[in-house]
Amino acid sequence: MPATAAPDAVHTQTPAPPGADFRALHRDDPQIAEILLGELARQSDSLQLIAAENFTSPAVLAALGSSLANKYAEGYPGARHHGGCELVDAAERIAIERAAALFGAEHANVQPHSGSSAVLAAYAALLKPGDTVLAMGLPYGGHLTHGSPANFSGRWFDFVGYGVDAETGLIDYDQIRTLARAHRPKAIVCGSISYPRHPDYAAFRELADEAGAYLIADAAHPMGLIAGGAAPSPVPYADVVCATTHKVLRGPRGGMILCGAELAERIDRAVFPFTQGGAQMHTIAAKAVAFGEAATPAFSAYAHQVVANARVLADALAAGGCTVLTGGTDTHLISADTAPLGVDGKVARGRLAAAGIVLDTCALPYGDGRGIRLGTAAVTTQGMREPEMARIAELFTAAMREESEGAGKIRTEVRELAGRFPPYQG
Known part of the structure; x- marks a missing residue:
């Protein structure tokens, strides 16, 4: 399904081309420079659903490297x-x-x-x-x-x-x-x-x-x-x-x-x-x-979109067979049990990682094994909205049902979706 364009109020990232400092790093320590480039590529061509992660603005990155x-x-x-x-x-x-x-x-x-x-x-x-x-x-x-x-x-x-x-x-x-x-x-x-x-x-x-x-x-x-x-x-x-x-x-x-x-x-x-x-x-x-x-109106719009995205994603995961803890979410967080899909949280995390969907496991209250924990902060920063959450849930469910056959196709579809919403331009 086609990705929707993100309004300025939510998607606030600006171009961040590598500058002179990175060129110096690449010249003086190419081994570390390649790791940095590789990590940027990993973040850009997969879906970052770890609840504790996000993409900082280029301005924040500039202060960190000052x-x-x-x-x-x-x-x-x-x-x-x-x-x-x-x-x-x-x-x-x-x-x-x-x-x-x-x-x-x-x-x-x-x-x-x-x-x-x-x-x-x-x-x-x-x-x-x-x-x-x-x-x-x-x-x-x-x-x-x-x-x-x-x-x-x-x-x-x-x-x-x-x-x-x-x-x-x-x-x-x-x-x-x-x-x-x-x-x-x-x-x-x-x-x-x-x-x-x-x-x-x-x-x-x-x-x-x-x-x-x-x-x-x-x-x-x-x-x-x-x-x-x-x-x-x-x-x-x-x-x-x-x-x-x-x-x-x-x-x-x-x-x-x-x-x-x-x-x-x-x-x-x-x-x-x-x-x-x-x-x-x-x-x-x-x-x-x-x-x-x-403190800006743009960030307020972003925060509310994070919650809206999480609620849509939680409902879609439940419709796909997961047991969503507490029946939903009020926040960016979703905790779920993947046992109804035939796998526990650890196996689920591995299959999803192979498909380019990155998330964590979590404890299951009053349950055996582990569940999964995911969040919508990073993908919302990228500009994804409710239609993309529904698509992520489809890819999630498909990855759960694929041990090896078809996994490459899902990974390609994940990469294509992520590519429409690069965290940093340039």
């Missing part, structure tokens, strides 16, 4: 441990101001290197080793920082996991209340890596107040939707909000923390000097660019 990468800047604007920080101070102040304004927060810290770094700093600011924390259990979509024994969170704190209703797949708030009353946690964490519905932040706030606990929102996945007005914000309810700056927000890989003025100093000291050293100033400048882009 001279700010050379600057050491331990500390905060106006209080650095190194000289020559006047300009990077200005860049960080802009990033802070834009983030606070974008999300309506009293304070923003833009230095965390990742979402996990942001969560670590939030725990360091509010908790002591051994404190009890209530968070979504890993089998139900909790993140590694929500109590995995392989992670600092599970080694340093006493995590109690809450789950979802076995029939609906929705968060069981009554269970959380029961667990909070029994364990009296120091903090409650709301957030997930595979839950496709909006958390009820007001309900979480009430539960935290009843338990005398801090409320920490891990909003890494929905933060871009929140910026675009396509998802509710945890900022009015949570004591601390942790997030990434990539995913739907479409910025550089990194983290951020939002909080009220009363916790600002504790959060800042937990980031530096407690958990991190020098800030990555090129990344902070790129975050400032992304925050500026996210």
Whole structure:
């Protein structure tokens, strides 16, 4: 089926030809240059449905590759441990101001290197080793920082996991209340890596107040939707909000923390000097660019299109035989069980990868094996809309039913669809 043209409000990418810096790299280190070119080709001729990935703008990429990468800047604007920080101070102040304004927060810290770094700093600011924390259990979509024994969170704190209703797949708030009353946690964490519905932040706030606990929102996945007005914000309810700056927000890989003025100093000291050293100033400048882009009407249109695409894709996958968890999605995320198609998530991921459809696996609440997790942020950035989502679902279902015979034809069709919507022109 023919691809539809994307309106300017959604597809905002501009030409990004390789410049002098890339030519220098190709001359001085052709081995790495070829890897970069190969990765760009991979991203361009396959469908990127990993829920945590997106395509940054050329402006964000320019900031990442700028001279700010050379600057050491331990500390905060106006209080650095190194000289020559006047300009990077200005860049960080802009990033802070834009983030606070974008999300309506009293304070923003833009230095965390990742979402996990942001969560670590939030725990360091509010908790002591051994404190009890209530968070979504890993089998139900909790993140590694929500109590995995392989992670600092599970080694340093006493995590109690809450789950979802076995029939609906929705968060069981009554269970959380029961667990909070029994364990009296120091903090409650709301957030997930595979839950496709909006958390009820007001309900979480009430539960935290009843338990005398801090409320920490891990909003890494929905933060871009929140910026675009396509998802509710945890900022009015949570004591601390942790997030990434990539995913739907479409910025550089990194983290951020939002909080009220009363916790600002504790959060800042937990980031530096407690958990991190020098800030990555090129990344902070790129975050400032992304925050500026996210404050535009074009980004709001993009965020709403991401959700519209996800809902169409979820319905089409269900019609094709998948069991879509929670019966659909409110966000960019879709979690599904491919068992009705005769394969588990791991086998599905392999068959889809062979067809050029790239996605992740995820845990299945109350189920055996693994399911799949996919998202629509990247393909929406490319300009794809509802008709393309329906076509992706057709290709998805066809790939599930092909072990080898016919796989080449599907791969060709995927490459043809992706080629109509290049992430970068030029």
